[in-house]
Amino acid sequence: MKISKNIGLGDPSTNFQNFIDLKLKLLCCRYWLLDLWDCHDMVFPYWRIYWNKNEGGELMHDDKVTPMNPDMLYIIPPFTSFSSRFTKNHIYKTGIHVTGKHLTNDIDEINNEEKSLIHFFTHFNLGVPFDNVYPSIIEIKLTDYLKERLTYLTERLKIENKDFKLTFNLKLQAFIKETLTNIGPELWKTINMDDRVLKVIRFVEMNVDKKLSNAEIANVVHMASNSFARLFKEEMNISVHNFIQNRKIAKACDLFEHSNNTIEEVAYNLGFSDRYHFSRVFKSVTGLTPAVYKSGKYT
Known part of the structure; x- marks a missing residue:
C-alpha cells in the first residue's frame, strides 16, 4: 500500500491538487426602496451585484443603456465607470443623487412598485488578481437557485439590516459565488x-x-x-x-x-x-x- 506524504492533512492521495485562492470579502448588502437613483460616472474599487424587483431602472456604460429586467442580475466589476437612473423620477444629469429608505416588513412593497424602485445590492471584493478584470456591465439570468437565495436574502434584510448571523453570511456568499459562476470565461483570463x-x-x-x-x-x-x-x-x-x-x-x-x-x-x-x-x-x-x-x- 502506498502512503501519501499528505496523510497529515487527511488526504490519502499522492495526486497534487491546485486550487484557486478566492478571497471573498463582503462589504455591504442592502434592500432599499429608491425614489431617486440619479448616479453619474461612478467608479469604485469593488464588485457590485444589482437586482431590481420591478422595472424602471437603467444602467449606462460606454454609451450603452441597459434597461434592468426583474428576471436578470447585473454584475459590475471594480473600476467600471457607469451611471444609473430610475426612469420615473429622473432629475439630475450630473453628480450622484440617491434618496430612499431601508425596506422593512412594515412597508408594503406592492403598493410602492409604481412610484419607487425596489432595489437589492451587494458590494464585495475577490482579492488580487480577480479585482482587476475588464470593466463592463454583465447581465446574468436569474435561475431558480439564485431566485431562491435572493428571496431568502431580501426577506432577512427586511428583518435584520446590521448584525447578521452565520447562516445569512454563508447564504450571501453562496449567492455571490453562484452568480459569478455564470460569467463567461473571457472575464476570468487572469487565471491564465x-x-x-x-x-x-x-x-x-x-x-x-x-x-x-x-x-x-x-x-x-x-x-x-x-x-x-x-x-x-x-x-x-x-x-x-x-x-x-x-x-x-x-x-x-x-x-x-x-x-x-x-x-x-x-x-x-x-x-x-x-x-x-x-x-x-x-x-x-x-x-x-x-x-x-x-x-x-x-x-
Whole structure:
C-alpha cells in the first residue's frame, strides 16, 4: 500500500491538487426602496451585484443603456465607470443623487412598485488578481437557485439590516459565488495570466504604500521598462501606471471605511507627495473627492 506524504492533512492521495485562492470579502448588502437613483460616472474599487424587483431602472456604460429586467442580475466589476437612473423620477444629469429608505416588513412593497424602485445590492471584493478584470456591465439570468437565495436574502434584510448571523453570511456568499459562476470565461483570463504580470501584481499589492516607478516594476521580472509596459497592457487592458493608481485608491477607500485616518494620513501612507496630489488622483479614479467619499454622503 502506498502512503501519501499528505496523510497529515487527511488526504490519502499522492495526486497534487491546485486550487484557486478566492478571497471573498463582503462589504455591504442592502434592500432599499429608491425614489431617486440619479448616479453619474461612478467608479469604485469593488464588485457590485444589482437586482431590481420591478422595472424602471437603467444602467449606462460606454454609451450603452441597459434597461434592468426583474428576471436578470447585473454584475459590475471594480473600476467600471457607469451611471444609473430610475426612469420615473429622473432629475439630475450630473453628480450622484440617491434618496430612499431601508425596506422593512412594515412597508408594503406592492403598493410602492409604481412610484419607487425596489432595489437589492451587494458590494464585495475577490482579492488580487480577480479585482482587476475588464470593466463592463454583465447581465446574468436569474435561475431558480439564485431566485431562491435572493428571496431568502431580501426577506432577512427586511428583518435584520446590521448584525447578521452565520447562516445569512454563508447564504450571501453562496449567492455571490453562484452568480459569478455564470460569467463567461473571457472575464476570468487572469487565471491564465502571464506569470511575470502576476508577480508584479503581487509586488504592487505588497508595496502599495510606496512610490513605484516603471523601471522598478519592470526590474521585478528582469525586463526592460517599455517591454514590460507593453506586456502588462496586453494582459490587463490597463497601463502599469493606471493599475498602480487604481490599487492605491482601492486601498484608500478601504482605509476610509475601516479606519479613522485623516485624508492627509491616508495620502502619506500611500506614498503621495501631498493631500492635493492624492485628491486629484482620487477624483480622477472615483469621480468623487476624498472628503465626499469619506463622509459617505454620496449614497
